[in-house]
Amino acid sequence: MALRPYVVSATDAIITAVRAEVADYQLPLQGNFGTRITQGVTYALGQFVGLLGSDTDLPDTRIYAELGRVEHRHGRTLAALQTAYQVGTRTAWQAIGDSPAAKGLPPAAIFALAEALFSYVEQLSAASVAGWAEEESMRAGSVQARRHTLVEALVRRPPVAQAEIERLVTAAGWTPPARVAALVVDDAVGVAARIPGAIAADLEPAGIAVVPAVREGFADAVRAAVRGRAVLGPAVPLAEVHRSAARAQSAWTAHAAGLLTRDPEPLLLADTHLVELLLVGAPDLAADLRERVYGPLADMPAGAAERSVETLRAWLDAHGDVATAAATLHVHPQTVRYRLASLREIYGDALDDPARRLELTIALRTPEP
Template identity: 40%
Template sequence: MADDELGIPDAVAAAMRDELPSVAEQTVAAIVVEVPSYADAFGGAMGRTISNAVQLALGGFLVLASAGGGGDASTPIQPALDGAYALGRGEARSGRSMDALLGAYRVGARVSWRHMAASGVRAGLTAEQLARFAELVFAYIDQLSAASVAGHSDELATSGRVRERYLERLADQLLGGGPRQDMVAAAERADWTPPRTLTAVVLPDARVRGALTSLDPRTLRSSVEVPGPVTSGELVVLLVPDAEGRSRPALMRSLREAEAVVGPARPWDEVAGSYARALRAVELGLTGESPEALDTETRLTDLVLRADESALADLRARALEPLADLGEGAREKLTETLRSWLLHQGRREAVAAELFVHPQTVRYRMGQLRELYGKRLEDPRTVLELTLALGVSVGDGLTPGRLPGP
């Protein structure tokens, strides 16, 4: 028997086409039962739309499979292909995976074949024509499935790029600051749920990929150009959610070899302050040569004292002016003793132990300092200036006030 004699006679195709509305309805009903993901999606208007799409696909197949169709039924006509492609994109937008859609195709093919075969037999299809019909039905479904897979993949790729751009713009906006309502709107556009806090992390671009594998998946990456040392390469800013309190040590461990500078945790819409802190640490060169991550929370003294280098230099020159006329050796010893005295709040034995000298030596040097400074060493402002000039912070245990007595 010739190939064209295996096609569906026009009269049979017409009889089968009359039953397409009923076949489509039963196909949709079976899919709802057997593929739970579609239980809600196929209700109401959506159900009618998909039922119409099923009729379109099957009707197109009947045209191609009929004896007078003049085409190969294993190659779907373009409207059916376009419909299948659009269905795949729609599924991706709805958040459903291809597993559900392919399951629906399998159920649809089985149910459609069963009902259309029954119609064909009633209309007089021979056994050979029925076998050929089955072959073409499943080849047709395979082609439609492939079109839907392509649509699903394209939509994910496109929507992924679009969302990535929105997230990047959100990160840039957060670093730039501005009205909170604008940031909330940007977060909504990016489909990003704001966390309690964000922590700015500045690190080399080459380290970003490795760092992201261990960071919160909600982490944002900014496209802001970060100024930094020429030797560090291009720097990137990441904004890490909810890395405060007990979570901070875990963040630091995850960035252990990332050459990162980590700012403080701040409310998510105030993360610009965290970035400013981290950027200042980079500008001051506090990172050194180590690949270890730098926690700016442990370098607050350096950040405060070096906030204005020229002002600190002027303060140091004024505070230490009484020592200016001494020889280098004597000036160094007295400066060292004064700093230790401030740090240890006048505990002579502690000063002596730190400097590896006898307590009487400490008494002698402090006598010299009192002669040079006079009553100014009893002035709280002078003590504060000396504390700052010599790099002793309140966190070291000294409360600015009068110089501790012997």
């Protein structure tokens, strides 16, 4: 083909133009860099000439996929490489247009040649994009794997040695905040991606994210990131994140069993349910406390027993204020006094003894078995 020598001879011009116009490639043509750029341009031009006039697909794009991977490994985006492709295409087309062999070509042939060149370079560019994306995927997967290992170690009981935690933190490329909180949620990795500085592991029966808790109102940022049911443990130093995780996991299990019903929000704050969690962890004690309240009412009609429990709860919550309890129940204060008289007959001095009243208050919050 008459154009071959002119296309192939454009190698030096393309390399010079790329190094002059792309700042990231203004390096000496030595070592791996010099080899890559020279080999890439030479091979591209030779392959292009060989494909002219045929319908054959690109026989091999591995070298250009590798260029994309190399860019990623050097911490660069694809911007420099894409610009290099554009500069190289323009320089190659100038070399073709200035060649004596192109002077006698009809316009249709010129247009076909230009279309072939631009289409060819697009395929090379696509191969580099794919290589860069593959490297990014592998790197992201590797980072997440290391962070998964770190989260598992952070929440393990008994706690992992501090030296091992520090090693895992470094390997995970994570800068730990001074204080953190454990978040138990199904899609922990997805949620952590929406919370700056968080890391996560999708564990069983639910994932755990370790979220920064250095600012007041950090729970609001967590609340905005979750999409479904989640439980947030208390804020603790990093060395105690296992304690936050244990609290959140305990609340998650109780919440899933329907034992924590006071908080209708998707994000449940474990520390707002400490009494319930204490009792969930001591079922025999919880059963005895429930008996203190419900046992003496066993012989009453169901409706009367329910009203007695509601009245007792409202009166205790109101610290013995009849008017406040009546407002809570939407009844007349005299109705509350009447019911309290019946309750005193049932519970006796327990309504006047501070310790016994505390027992009754806790018993009324005891989850049903």
